[in-house]
Amino acid sequence: MSATNDTTPTIVLVHGALTDASVWNGVIRRAQAAGHRVVAPALPLRGLASDAAYLASFLETVPGPVVLVAHSYAGSVISHPAARDPKVRALVFIAAFQPDAGESSAELNEKFPGSKLGPATTTVVARPDGNDMYLEPEAFGEVYAGDVAPDVVAVMAAAQRPIDPAALGETLPAKATWHGVPSWALVSTRDFSLPPELLRFTARRAGSHTVEVESSHAVPVSHPQEVTELILEAVRVGA
Numbered sequence: 001m002s003a004t005n006d007t008t009p010t011i012v013l014v015h016g017a018l019t020d021a022s023v024w025n026g027v028i029r030r031a032q033a034a035g036h037r038v039v040a041p042a043l044p045l046r047g048l049a050s051d052a053a054y055l056a057s058f059l060e061t062v063p064g065p066v067v068l069v070a071h072s073y074a075g076s077v078i079s080h081p082a083a084r085d086p087k088v089r090a091l092v093f094i095a096a097f098q099p100d101a102g103e104s105s106a107e108l109n110e111k112f113p114g115s116k117l118g119p120a121t122t123t124v125v126a127r128p129d130g131n132d133m134y135l136e137p138e139a140f141g142e143v144y145a146g147d148v149a150p151d152v153v154a155v156m157a158a159a160q161r162p163i164d165p166a167a168l169g170e171t172l173p174a175k176a177t178w179h180g181v182p183s184w185a186l187v188s189t190r191d192f193s194l195p196p197e198l199l200r201f202t203a204r205r206a207g208s209h210t211v212e213v214e215s216s217h218a219v220p221v222s223h224p225q226e227v228t229e230l231i232l233e234a235v236r237v238g239a
Contacts (some may be wrong), residue, residue: 011069021042
């Protein structure tokens with residue numbers, strides 16, 4: 001029997017930098033098996049404001065209520081006021097940024113020690129209309145996916161979706177969407193991309209219902225069951 005009806009939210013999964021929507025594959029399978037509608041758009045990763053505008057246009061195509069889920073950089077995208085949509089019943093931040101007005105992803109990631117993302121582990125390549133930042137393949141496991149099988153790490157490193165680093169420096173122009181919207185957050189306690197103390201700080205500040213998982217930053221890949229359970233909790237409240 002399907003778990004969905006006209007009032008059950010659609011789960012919209014938004015990937016972050018350096019990965020694409022495939023980071024959600026394990027979560028998608030579990031949520032669909034439970035009878036839920038799930039969609040996972042591909043972000044351009046060319047600028048925070050433009051990514052938020054893209055997401056807003058995508059949400060316009062989704063009928064009915066929505067539970068909006070973000071991993072990593074996408075937390076800044078779903079927090080951006082341009083992505084605000086009255087259909088969104090809940091926000092879920094999976095090892096994700098939760099900035100507020102005037103804050104950027106880069107600024108937040110420097111607020112607490114522990115991130116290994118930086119010049120020593122990344123490379124920036126020029127393109128005609130900007131730059132693309134990649135994580136060095138040999139650093140991908142240590143920085144991003146320390147609890148993922150080596151063969152899977154190798155595939156993820158080879159299939160990176162780069163981000164324009166300028167996006168990480170863009171700030172939210174006004175109050176974040178999580179003000180006034182119920183939110184959930186997952187803290188990945190072995191995260192060397194976004195420091196766990198940062199994730200705890202922003203979740204606490206937002207009043208998010210929070211769980212902690214002993215995981216790398218690639219928690220949707222390494223712990224899809226725990227991630228799915230948190231999302232379905234938000235779905236039950238948002239229905």
